[in-house]
Amino acid sequence: MSNWRTQNGYYKGLSEADIFGYPRNQFNYKINRAGWVRLYCPVHGGDRSLSFALNAENGFFSCWQCGVQGFTVEATEKWKEEQRQNKKGPKDLRSSRPSFMLNKTYSKESLAWKQGTDFTDWSHAAEVFQFRFDGSIAERYVKWRGISPEVAKKYGLGFCPPNEWPNKKNGKTVMFWKRGRVVFPHSDLDGRVVNLYGRAIGVDDVPVKLKHTHLPGPRGIFNAPACQEDTIFICEGPFDALSLISAGYTNSIAIFGANGLRWEWLKSKTLVFCLDQDATGSRAWKELAMEAKLRGKQVYWLDEEVYQGCKDLNEVWVNTGFIKVGSLGDEQKQEPIPWDDELNQMEYEMTIDFFKKEYGDIEKWAQQFDPELIDVLATCEKRVKLAMRIKDTEMFRQQLLEWNHAYKTIVQVYKEVAAGGSSE
Missing domain, CATH: 3.90.980.10 (DNA primase, catalytic core, N-terminal domain)
Incomplete structure (x- = not known):
């Protein structure tokens, strides 16, 4: 463990051998349908829950108990090597499984929903x-x-x-x-x-x-039909969702963990995250909120006052028989993250990969029929690169969202043109 170190809030030097060599992880791990491996945390020595999540595709890990996060040594080295060879690192990195997966049973049926x-x-x-x-x-x-x-x-x-x-x-x-x-x-x-x-x-x-x-x-999803409502309350466990339902908020769902949200089912425009009070620092939920924003959703969190000093919504309901959501709070503020060249470069390239997969066909249409929209995209990318040059983390995050919003605008223009029956 002596080679582990923290740099700008990220753990460096944590390898697959460190993670799977932790005694409690040799026979105790789970692989979910989204390709995340759930384990005990080797950093804080967890032994009560599988709080440590390792992404089997890109090597990212996080623990929602101690807050550790970063990329494995193997994933980082693979990405660096691909950069040296001037290849598109993120696409190759995410399409291949780390070496530790090759010797473990991994059923394709667990990814059946993707197929x-x-x-x-x-x-x-x-x-x-x-x-x-x-x-x-x-x-x-x-x-x-x-x-x-x-x-x-x-x-x-x-x-x-x-x-x-x-x-x-x-x-x-x-x-x-x-x-x-x-x-x-x-x-x-x-x-x-x-x-x-x-x-x-x-x-x-x-x-x-x-x-x-x-x-x-x-x-x-528990109570999945509610995903068609304009606003939904998203809980991790069904007892919290049932507590909200009992209090009159019937548009409440439970996703059985932060990796259980099915974006293809989600028709709601506004998402309200209803976390346990001991899980508000969960990296996994923050990433879920960020992805929701990239998909054009309005994101809110329940205010602390709703919990009345209790650890979760079911405890509130049991103790008081009363839950009042009131006005929705803005997304929880996070401490500024120091700039990290390597990690932010990876995020930038993964974002480009996301845009290509989500909006590639729409962008081709815009290049042919409305080049001005392409100019808007180019401007957004320039601003992102400017933030990277001046190493401004807040500006970098904001401009990534603006860039995504520009793509959403192109999608809307395309729909309007298609509805008019002509693209010329």
Whole structure:
């Protein structure tokens, strides 16, 4: 660990061997559908939760408990070598998996949603669990969490007895828990059940590793049809979303973690992030908010006063029976980040790669039919490069957003022209 050092808020010198060599990570890690590896944090010595996330595509890592962030040694060296060879680093870097992935089981099914593969329909299993909810220990537990049985049943909650969780291995229930689980449906925009989440029933006696489980395969969103509302409240866990729903904010969803937001489903113009009060510094959620802005969304955060001193919205609801959102606060202010040539250069090139993939066809149309729009894009890029020359982090971030807004404007012009039936 002696080769680790902090520079401008980023960790340098942290390698794949350091991460996977941490004793607790040798057999305890998870790979989600978005290509992130969840592990215990080797920096602060985490042993209670998989708070350390490593991007399997570009080598970026962050821990939302201790705040560490950076790129692995291997990813950084690969990027530097590609720069020396005058290649497009970010595209190659993100399309290849780090070496540690090559020797590990990594199912393509976990990325099925990216490839357009249909979800599994779990509607029948959900109905069976919903039928068992009335009078069960799950109903009593949900009432203890402040959620009425009427609301619980309206949003599809159910009860799974100890040995009946659908995920089996060698005939035995995976993630067995003696009291069974409250079952929450993952749905799609049409309300179809595409996965199930089981929360172990209990409080302090539930082992951390057994508390939460989902079925294999692509996941959805809790109360996904609300993604079609103009404004939505985004929670990590379903009990927080149900607390907001009980308080009258029915346009609330739960995404089961910061990597669970399905942008292709999101029709809402305004996103309100509803984080636990002990997670407000989470790098993953801040990156989620930044991506939302790049996609043209209005981003807000719940004001601290909404939480009334509690750690999350469900605790507020249980303790007071009252949640009032009031006026929405601006995105949480962050301390200025010192300039970092290497990392900001990487972000600049990754942004260009994002624009090519998202707006490449629209840009070709503008080059042919409205060159003035291309001049606007060129001006935006010049301002970004100016910020890089004078090493102004705040200006750099702002001009990246302005650049993206210029592309959004071109998209709007294209739609208007297409609606008029002519491009000339």
